[in-house]
Amino acid sequence: RFSIVELKQKKARRWNAPFWQKIFLDLILIGVSLYGYNSFANRQATLVLTSAEALDVPIDPMLFMISTLFVLGVGLLFLRVYPFIIRFIYWLGHKIWSPVLYATFIQVGRSGGREQFLMLFIILTMSIGVFSANSARTINQNIEDRVYYEVGADIALQTEWENNAPPEDIYSMDDPSAAAIFGSDPVIIYREPDYDIISSIEGIEATAKVLMPAEPRFRLSRNYTKRGVLMAIEPSEFGRVVWSSSDLLPHHINEYLNLMTYAPNAVLVSSAFRDQEGMQVGDSFEFYWEGQTRIEAAIAAFVDYWPGINPHLEESRYFVIANLNYTQAKTMLEPYQVWMKKEEGALSRTVYDDMAAKGIKLYWIRDASQEMVARKNDALLQGTNGALTLGFVVTMLISLLGFIIYWILSIQSRKLQFGIFRAMGMTQGQVVGMLICEQILISLAAVLTGILIGGVTSD
Numbered sequence: 001r002f003s004i005v006e007l008k009q010k011k012a013r014r015w016n017a018p019f020w021q022k023i024f025l026d027l028i029l030i031g032v033s034l035y036g037y038n039s040f041a042n043r044q045a046t047l048v049l050t051s052a053e054a055l056d057v058p059i060d061p062m063l064f065m066i067s068t069l070f071v072l073g074v075g076l077l078f079l080r081v082y083p084f085i086i087r088f089i090y091w092l093g094h095k096i097w098s099p100v101l102y103a104t105f106i107q108v109g110r111s112g113g114r115e116q117f118l119m120l121f122i123i124l125t126m127s128i129g130v131f132s133a134n135s136a137r138t139i140n141q142n143i144e145d146r147v148y149y150e151v152g153a154d155i156a157l158q159t160e161w162e163n164n165a166p167p168e169d170i171y172s173m174d175d176p177s178a179a180a181i182f183g184s185d186p187v188i189i190y191r192e193p194d195y196d197i198i199s200s201i202e203g204i205e206a207t208a209k210v211l212m213p214a215e216p217r218f219r220l221s222r223n224y225t226k227r228g229v230l231m232a233i234e235p236s237e238f239g240r241v242v243w244s245s246s247d248l249l250p251h252h253i254n255e256y257l258n259l260m261t262y263a264p265n266a267v268l269v270s271s272a273f274r275d276q277e278g279m280q281v282g283d284s285f286e287f288y289w290e291g292q293t294r295i296e297a298a299i300a301a302f303v304d305y306w307p308g309i310n311p312h313l314e315e316s317r318y319f320v321i322a323n324l325n326y327t328q329a330k331t332m333l334e335p336y337q338v339w340m341k342k343e344e345g346a347l348s349r350t351v352y353d354d355m356a357a358k359g360i361k362l363y364w365i366r367d368a369s370q371e372m373v374a375r376k377n378d379a380l381l382q383g384t385n386g387a388l389t390l391g392f393v394v395t396m397l398i399s400l401l402g403f404i405i406y407w408i409l410s411i412q413s414r415k416l417q418f419g420i421f422r423a424m425g426m427t428q429g430q431v432v433g434m435l436i437c438e439q440i441l442i443s444l445a446a447v448l449t450g451i452l453i454g455g456v457t458s459d
Contacts, residue, residue, distance in 0.1 A: 018116075021080055029073030036066030048312060067131055067457050074453050075123040079116050083109055086441065100430050103421070104437040118406045119446040122399055126450025127457060129395035134458035136388035140376065147372045148243040152210070152308035153339035155351065157365035159198065161335045162191040187291070190333050193360075198338055202354040203346035208237035210308075211324055211336040218320060219286040219294065220277060228270075228318030229309055230287060232327040232336075235260045241341040243368070248305045256321075259300040264326035266300035270311055270319045274302050287320055292331040297322060335363075403443060411435070 002010065020026070039060050046057055090097070090105035097105065108115065165188045199207045216230035235257035244253040260266050267287075273279045279299060286294040297320070305311060309319045324336070342351065348367050355362070375381065418431055426434075 020076060026073050026076035026080060029069045030077065031073075032062075033066045033070035033073060036060065036062040036069070039063070040066070068128065070457050071124060071127040071131070071453055072120075074456070075120050075127070075449070078123065078449055078453075079120060082119070082445070099426065100434045101437060104434050104441065107434075107438060108441045115442050118402070119442060119449075121402050122443065122446035123450040123453060125395045125399035125402070126447055127454035129392045129399070130451055130454025131457050132388045132391040132395070134455070136385050136392075138458070139381070139384065139388075143375050143381070144372055145245060147375060148368050149245075149248075149305075149307055150310070151243075151366045151368040151371065153208075153241045153243055154342045154369065155204075155340040155348075155365065155367050156210075156308075156337055157340070158335060158337045158363045159193050160361040160363050161193060164189050187332075190335060192333060195338075197358055198360065201340075201351055201358070201360075203343055203350040204340050205343045205346075206237065206240040206341045208241045208339045209234055209324055209336045210238070210339050211327065211334065212308075213289040213292075213334060216287055216289040216320070218318060219288070220273075220279070226277075226318050227315070228320065229316040230289070230320050230322065231306070231309065232322045232324040233260075234324045238339070241339045242307050244307060248307075249303055256301055256303065260321070260323050263298070263300065264323045265297050266323070267297040268301050268303050268306070268321040269299050270306075270317065271302045271304050272311070272317045273299070287322070295322075295327060295330050407439075407443075 040063055043057055043060070086105060086109045090109060094102075195209075211230075211232040213230055213232075215227065217225045217227055219225045239254050239257045242253065246252075249256065256268055260268070269279070279285075281299050281301065284296060284298045286296050288294040303321075306319065306321055309316050311317055311319065340351075342348075348369055421431055421434075422428070
């Protein structure tokens with residue numbers, strides 16, 4: 001029923017699906033990788049709910065494979081639909097394409113397994129390379145964010161305060177007159193250092209007072225109190241120095257600080273007050289700590305996180321952010337911390353030298369930049385970064401070598417085809433243009449797809 005020409009045409013245009021497409025290997029790999037991702041998400045949720053260390057929860061071996069399985073599955077899925085994309089583009093302009101583009105679309109649209117293997121090879125290597133690079137960047141960024149979140153600002157410190165407290169070992173002496181002189185439970189009166197000297201340190205752009213008293217208590221009802229963490233701040237000054245990430249809070253941190261500015265008795269509380277105690281915005285309670293009077297406050301908003309406080313620790317699950325001026329007006333003066341923001345380009349050494357020159361005596365100090373350097377110099381982290389960086393470089397080199405080898409072999413095997421095109425009237429420039437178009441439709445498309453898949457896998 002066919003002439004020899006028609007039979008050859010039918011055989012040339014017949015498309016037999018590869019075995020992996022018949023068994024839907026691409027969808028199977030994507031399904032397995034999504035299952036592994038769900039397992040990973042459940043493990044993360046367990047760590048958050050139990051406040052456990054990462055090493056306390058068994059690691060699913062699937063975790064080490066899901067990224068590669070996802071890349072391979074999505075890459076195969078792209079190869080399944082790519083010929084139809086090419087044929088659709090060809091159909092859109094089949095009446096206007098030049099012979100060069102026509103030959104290119106025919107070559108790519110009817111290509112066998114060689115071009116698909118090259119595209120899968122490029123997609124896999126590019127995706128894994130991008131994934132490795134993004135992983136290294138994410139690890140370093142997470143370390144930096146964690147350090148700045150723990151410290152709360154560029155620098156946090158507390159100076160030594162003069163007070164009338166007796167020596168710590170005075171009551172252990174065999175002197176019966178000690179208790180008579182100092183009292184059995186003396187009221188400690190502190191003398192505040194000159195804050196202007198601290199705020200004028202060279203290299204410091206802004207400072208803020210932060211009071212975090214020891215063992216505060218929150219009186220939620222007449223006979224019910226909770227222990228947690230209290231942080232009293234000056235909202236305006238605090239907003240100038242605090243470090244904050246855009247994904248920490250539902251709204252910008254300054255919006256929460258504005259609530260505390262408009263209503264001095266307004267406080268921000270952790271979500272545990274709402275989730276565990278059933279409290280709502282507008283509810284009032286009292287907070288206090290040893291030796292101080294009770295202070296009444298009203299809830300202005302609930303927050304999950306706050307710089308300087310880890311809500312996943314049991315002792316800080318309940319935390320309250322209050323107005324410092326309102327708190328100090330009702331309590332005796334106690335030592336507070338000073339949070340600082342460095343000027344752009346200022347060195348920590350400049351700040352330290354000026355502190356020493358001004359005679360500032362420190363009780364303790366935390367410098368986020370110095371802690372970050374110490375953590376990034378950890379041998380395990382450097383080895384991880386080195387392995388991920390080397391993985392990126394190696395995959396890029398492998399991709400380049402595979403690309404070159406394929407096209408050398410492909411061009412050599414198509415010498416007869418090029419000769420036929422020249423005999424039909426194509427110029428040498430048109431043949432080169434056809435090869436360039438094939439490069440765009442095969443190699444460039446695979447590279448862009450690999451970068452996109454690598455980014456999605458990283459996310």
